[in-house]
Amino acid sequence: MTAPVPLPVDEAIPRLLAALAERPNAVLTAPPGAGKTTRVPAALAAAPWAQGRILMLEPRRLAARTAAARMAAERGEEPGAFVGYRIRGERRVGRDTRIEVVTEGILTRMLQADPELPGIAAVLFDEIHERSIHTDLGLALTLEVQEALRPDLRLLAMSATLDAARIAAAMGGCPVIESAGRMYPVETRWLDQPWRRPNQRGPRLEEAVATLTVEALATAPGDALVFLPGAGEIERTAQILAARVPEVDVLPLYGALPFARQQQVLMAGTRRRVVLATAIAETSLTVAGVRIVVDAGRARRARVSPASGMSRLVTVPVSRAEADQRRGRAGRTAPGVCYRLWTRGEEGALPGFAPPEIMETDLTPLALELALWGGDDPAALRFLDPPPAPALAEARRLLTGLGALQGTAITPHGKTLAGMPVHPRLAHMMAVAQERNLAGEAALIAALLGERDPLRGGAKGRPPADLALRLRGVLDPGGLEAQTPHRIDRAAASRIGAEARRLSRARANPAKAGEAAGMLLALAYPDRVGLRRPGEAPRYLLSGGRGAVMAPGDALAGQRLIVAAELEDAAREATIRLAAPLAEADLRAVYGDQISWVETAEWSRRTRQVEARRREMFGALALSDQHWREVPPELLGTALGTGIRERGLEALSWGKGAKALRARLRWAAQNGVDGLPDWSDAGLLAALDDWLVPHLAGMRRIGEASALDLGQLLRESLSWEQVQVIDRAVPAHFETPLGSRTLIDYEAESPMIRLRVQELFGVTRHPMAAGRPLVIELLSPAGRPVQTTRDLPGFWQGSYRDVAKEMRARYPKHPWPDDPATALPTRRAKRRG
Numbered sequence: 001m002t003a004p005v006p007l008p009v010d011e012a013i014p015r016l017l018a019a020l021a022e023r024p025n026a027v028l029t030a031p032p033g034a035g036k037t038t039r040v041p042a043a044l045a046a047a048p049w050a051q052g053r054i055l056m057l058e059p060r061r062l063a064a065r066t067a068a069a070r071m072a073a074e075r076g077e078e079p080g081a082f083v084g085y086r087i088r089g090e091r092r093v094g095r096d097t098r099i100e101v102v103t104e105g106i107l108t109r110m111l112q113a114d115p116e117l118p119g120i121a122a123v124l125f126d127e128i129h130e131r132s133i134h135t136d137l138g139l140a141l142t143l144e145v146q147e148a149l150r151p152d153l154r155l156l157a158m159s160a161t162l163d164a165a166r167i168a169a170a171m172g173g174c175p176v177i178e179s180a181g182r183m184y185p186v187e188t189r190w191l192d193q194p195w196r197r198p199n200q201r202g203p204r205l206e207e208a209v210a211t212l213t214v215e216a217l218a219t220a221p222g223d224a225l226v227f228l229p230g231a232g233e234i235e236r237t238a239q240i241l242a243a244r245v246p247e248v249d250v251l252p253l254y255g256a257l258p259f260a261r262q263q264q265v266l267m268a269g270t271r272r273r274v275v276l277a278t279a280i281a282e283t284s285l286t287v288a289g290v291r292i293v294v295d296a297g298r299a300r301r302a303r304v305s306p307a308s309g310m311s312r313l314v315t316v317p318v319s320r321a322e323a324d325q326r327r328g329r330a331g332r333t334a335p336g337v338c339y340r341l342w343t344r345g346e347e348g349a350l351p352g353f354a355p356p357e358i359m360e361t362d363l364t365p366l367a368l369e370l371a372l373w374g375g376d377d378p379a380a381l382r383f384l385d386p387p388p389a390p391a392l393a394e395a396r397r398l399l400t401g402l403g404a405l406q407g408t409a410i411t412p413h414g415k416t417l418a419g420m421p422v423h424p425r426l427a428h429m430m431a432v433a434q435e436r437n438l439a440g441e442a443a444l445i446a447a448l449l450g451e452r453d454p455l456r457g458g459a460k461g462r463p464p465a466d467l468a469l470r471l472r473g474v475l476d477p478g479g480l481e482a483q484t485p486h487r488i489d490r491a492a493a494s495r496i497g498a499e500a501r502r503l504s505r506a507r508a509n510p511a512k513a514g515e516a517a518g519m520l521l522a523l524a525y526p527d528r529v530g531l532r533r534p535g536e537a538p539r540y541l542l543s544g545g546r547g548a549v550m551a552p553g554d555a556l557a558g559q560r561l562i563v564a565a566e567l568e569d570a571a572r573e574a575t576i577r578l579a580a581p582l583a584e585a586d587l588r589a590v591y592g593d594q595i596s597w598v599e600t601a602e603w604s605r606r607t608r609q610v611e612a613r614r615r616e617m618f619g620a621l622a623l624s625d626q627h628w629r630e631v632p633p634e635l636l637g638t639a640l641g642t643g644i645r646e647r648g649l650e651a652l653s654w655g656k657g658a659k660a661l662r663a664r665l666r667w668a669a670q671n672g673v674d675g676l677p678d679w680s681d682a683g684l685l686a687a688l689d690d691w692l693v694p695h696l697a698g699m700r701r702i703g704e705a706s707a708l709d710l711g712q713l714l715r716e717s718l719s720w721e722q723v724q725v726i727d728r729a730v731p732a733h734f735e736t737p738l739g740s741r742t743l744i745d746y747e748a749e750s751p752m753i754r755l756r757v758q759e760l761f762g763v764t765r766h767p768m769a770a771g772r773p774l775v776i777e778l779l780s781p782a783g784r785p786v787q788t789t790r791d792l793p794g795f796w797q798g799s800y801r802d803v804a805k806e807m808r809a810r811y812p813k814h815p816w817p818d819d820p821a822t823a824l825p826t827r828r829a830k831r832r833g
Contacts, residue, residue: 007035012179013043020122020154021049024146025171028158030179032328033286036158037067037126038074041083041099044122049154052121054099057107057138059130060255060280061087062262067126068092068101088421089502104134105421111141112372112418115149122154127283128167129159129321131356131384133366140381141373143171160283160325163353170384184331186293190344205296206233210240212339213274213294217245220337222291223273225281227326229298229315231256231452234276241274253277253287256452256495282325291336295326299354302361319354320347356385363387364424367395368404372418376408401526402428422446422503429524430503432590440506441513442520444471447499449565453578454492457485464554467521467565467580468514475510518582521563522590528564529582531621539573540564543619547573556581584623591618599628601635603643610639610700637696641688644702649681651702658711663746664730671770673729676722679714691717729770737763737825750775757786757803758815761823766792778803781811781829796821 009030019026030036041054058064068085072078079085084093085101093100110117117123123142128135139157146153157167164176195208203211205228213226228234231254241250253265253275265275268288275287279299299318318326323340330336340347358366366387370378378386399405404414404424413431420427426446433442448454448470455463455470463469463486473480473488474496481487500508522529527544538550538557548564550557559581566578588595601612612628612635644651665679677683684691691713696705718726733741734753737760745752752775753767760778767774778787778795786803789795796819804816815830817823 007039008182009034009036009039009179012177013039016040016156016177017043017047019175019177020044020047020156023174024151024153025155025174026157027164027168027171027174027176028156028179029164029176030158030160031183032160032283032325033183033332034160034179036179037063038070040156040158041101041124042071042074044124044154044156045098049152050121052119053097054122054124055107055110055117055120056099056101056124056126057104057135058101059104059127059132059135059283061103062255062259062280063127063283063285064101064103065259066263066266066285068099071099071101089499104132104138107138108134108141108369111138111145112369115141115145117142117145117150117153120153122156125155125157127159128157129353130283131354131358133357133361133363136356136358136384137366137369139170140383143382160328167384170382183328184333184335186327186331186335187337188327189337189339190347191340191342194343194346195341204236205298206236206240208341209233209294209296210237210244212341213237213241214244216292216294216337216339217248217272217274220292222334222336223269223275223287223289224292224294225287225290225329226274226276226294226296227281228276228278228296229300230254230278230313233296234278237276241276245274247272249273251275253281255280256492258491258495279322281329282322286332287329288333290332291330291334293326293330293336293338295323295338295340297323297341301354302357317350319351321353323347323350358383358385358387362423363391363395364398367392367399368410368414368418368424371399371405371408371410371414398527399424404428422450425524426450429520432523433520438512438516438520439504440500440508441516442523443504443506444474444496444500444508444513445517445520445524446503447496448474449578450499451492451496452489454489454496456487456489462551465550465556465576465579466554467517467578470578471508471513471517472510475508475513517580518561518563519586519590521565521580522582522587525563525565526591526594527619528567529587529618529621530562530564530576530579531623532558532560532562540576541620542574543621545620548576549573550576550579560584561587587618587623594618595623599631601628601631601639603639603646605646608643608647608701610636610643612636612639633698634694636698636700637693638689640696640699640702640705641693644692644705645685645688647702649684652710653706655709655711657709658714659747660732660743660745661711661714664726664732664744667746667751668726668730671729673725675725677718687717731769734767734769734774736760738827744769744774748775752777754779754785756781756783756827757800757807757820758826760792761815761817761820761825763825764793764796764821766790780807781814793821 016026016028028036028040041056044050045054058067064085064087068079068083072081072083075082080092080094081096083099084097086093086106087103125135125139142155146155155171157171168174168176195203209226209228213224216224228237234252234254238250238252249269249271251265251273253262254277266285266287273289281287297318298315299322300313300315303314327338330338375381396405396408399414402424404411404417416431417424417427420430426449430442430446433439453463455473457463469486474493477488477490477493527542529543530540530548533539533541538552538554540548540562542548542564548567556562556579561582561584562579563582564576564579567574568577595616595618597614598617599614601610604611612631614626614628615622616624662679665676668676695708695713699705730746732744734744735741736755742753742755751769754777756779767776773790776789776792777785778789780786787795787799800820808816813829815826
């Protein structure tokens, strides 16, 4: 064993050990290159309290392997002795291993298997600032274990950029140890103006990055590390740079590359190099020879669409913390320079930190882990950020549909899914496929969905959506390429095959894989079964209720039923990127218990009548649709009521009696009469089910309701007490001196009666109703208005004489006495002679 080279973090280790000797938790901050990842675990392993293994979590497989290899090399060993690692599909741990580096999901599996973590003395969360969902869950669970079962367990959070005070508070107010570190100076250079102005066309990202990289190589020494959001951008940028700087080695670095190629990139080369990397190179890794960083300023994150509940990858601007991490890569071994693909003014608009993954990603795996842990209430755990309630509820609905949850409790099937190293959707597919003798085919599909698309070529460079093409290509690349215009990424196909073999010992049959693809996808995505809508465009309604569209001309565009495995979300309709055709017989075989006949009677805006249908439904999909002939009359009435609400009360035929009754109640309400119903338009529509809908039974059109006496229906809806209140407060009639009854008009501005002048002879007190004087419209013998008055005695004494003079000339056969106040009322003309 050779003496290790001194590193900046060494000076902070005594303070860290002293803190952990007194308290179980601590936070360590140290800048990039300080050596915390390789030096701290060995120091903790030598502490007196460390009677067990030191478990260190790394966010990525490459970082876990590299950290373990570096620590082992400092001891003159290979991984698997004192230092080992465990990642998905690979284990290098021996009986004497004291330091074990693992990826984050493995800690969760260990906790679920045995919460006491026997044999573990400390858990280290390296690069905790990345805030993956596994990190947040792992920290929350270990804090509960520490409190309830293992008070001796040490927990340490480490990072170069984090909100140390907040994390320390979540860990019980533990001490924060800072290491000054050693960073060589790094000059930062921004663009003079934006490379693409908002709402204007400009160069593609790859072109802009390549141009900036060529400039950097010409003005600064050393190798260049270029940060790009994904593998696709890396490949396209590499093609541009290979043509522009052929004297430089252009090397990709991303998670899907084989480990041997990743390791070669990390070592120094014989020629000048440009390393094109994703966020994999932000932390925990040192790329030898790098003195230049070119930052495209973009990151790729998983987000769930609130509208559809679908998870998707989006490309967004980096945070300032991520930009600082990337910048620091240029100063690990010598002074460097960082070129940023944005202006200094644009930097102020960048968010301070990347949002925690738990706030934006699909929470289905988290919901399953919480159910397995027995914690149905996330608030009971010390999450740095509690999972959003709507997203968690949606995840639980999906798990319930998969049979993994009953309420919030996990089922035996759910426990099976939790033990499988894939998303619960794919785990359900694999578990059911095992029962149907399709384990190999399901494993192949699960592996393919976890890898970047291996199919190349197609219209406008985008391959068709057909999943079966990809399965054929993975199983027989040469055969597919010989028979179709498409190419297969051989490296991706190899990785898919290896992952499929890891997931299942059964081998996929090429013919069965293609035939069963739709059925198997339906098991994983019951909410993404699509039924083609009528019309020329290949538009689909998904069983979850979402709309989706397929590229015109795609080979699957004519399929009646498909299952969408990959969707690109949009405001109106998602775009189907990966799918398989689904036979209706297969859908019924898998989900027969969830397909049922639904009989509906609904108001149709298009036909303006009630449409009654019998539909065989799977989710939102109508697999068959028929007229429903024997509809219960009351359902028709309820549906017609919906149409009336939509079109308004003016669509009904209101008779005079109904209008008069409503007017009486409206006048009563305006004058403070209590205890009466609200018969305004809004009030009657709100109470439609009570007074009208029961009488619409059997009707399909609003016109059929014209036979109903709406006034009578309204009267019947009143109680006896309400009728008495109405008759007292707003009487319907005025009794004339002749003993007849005339309607009081409450639709006028004030209650009004209309009577011939002769019928009121002898009345010396003005007529009243509800304690108020009535407006009287006095009529001629022919029924034409001659005067309106609110003071009948005043009319007799005043303007009556002028009216009588005029009326005698027109109606000489009718009485026009000089003193109407003492005359007898009459409806008759004068006797002859």
